[in-house]
Amino acid sequence: MHLGPMEIALIIVVLVLLFGAKKIPELARSLGRASQEYKKAKEDFLKEVNQPAEDVKDAVESDKSAPAVAAAEKDGKDSGSAQS
Secondary structure, rough: OOHHHHHHHHHHHHHHHHHHHOOOEEEEEHHHHHHHHHHHHHHHHHHHHHHHHHHHHHHHHHHHHHHHHHHHHHHHHHHHHOOO
């Protein structure tokens, strides 16, 4: 849907008639603050939801590296004892 200049002008005139010229900046400020609070709350929520998944991923990655290190140490001990 495309709004032309006449439609936008009509909307502005109706807003001025309904709310008055002094009230419109206050409404715009309130709308901006509400939008900012919504974005912040959304980011906090997503961070809180994704944090446990990242913790599990980190734990899995550290568990994968631990057996590899243990296996490398075991191979090193076995090959060292075979050489002696």
